[in-house]
Amino acid sequence: MSISYVSLIFGMPGVPQIILIAVVILLLFGGRKIPELMRGLGRGIKEFRNASNDDSDKKIDDKKS
16 A cells, blocks of 8 residues: 555545535435535534533532532
């Protein structure tokens, strides 16, 4: 294995790889489902951030007490 081959496997994806991934996702889920999936992903990330902030606030309150 050459160094360039290893970097292709483990390196950052380039434009062709990103396009290929987008096409595969579009074929798997269809154009109508993707906005719903992204909305759900956004809500999940928001809930995760809120939960992690709540935990941080609790730790700070515990230290003050």
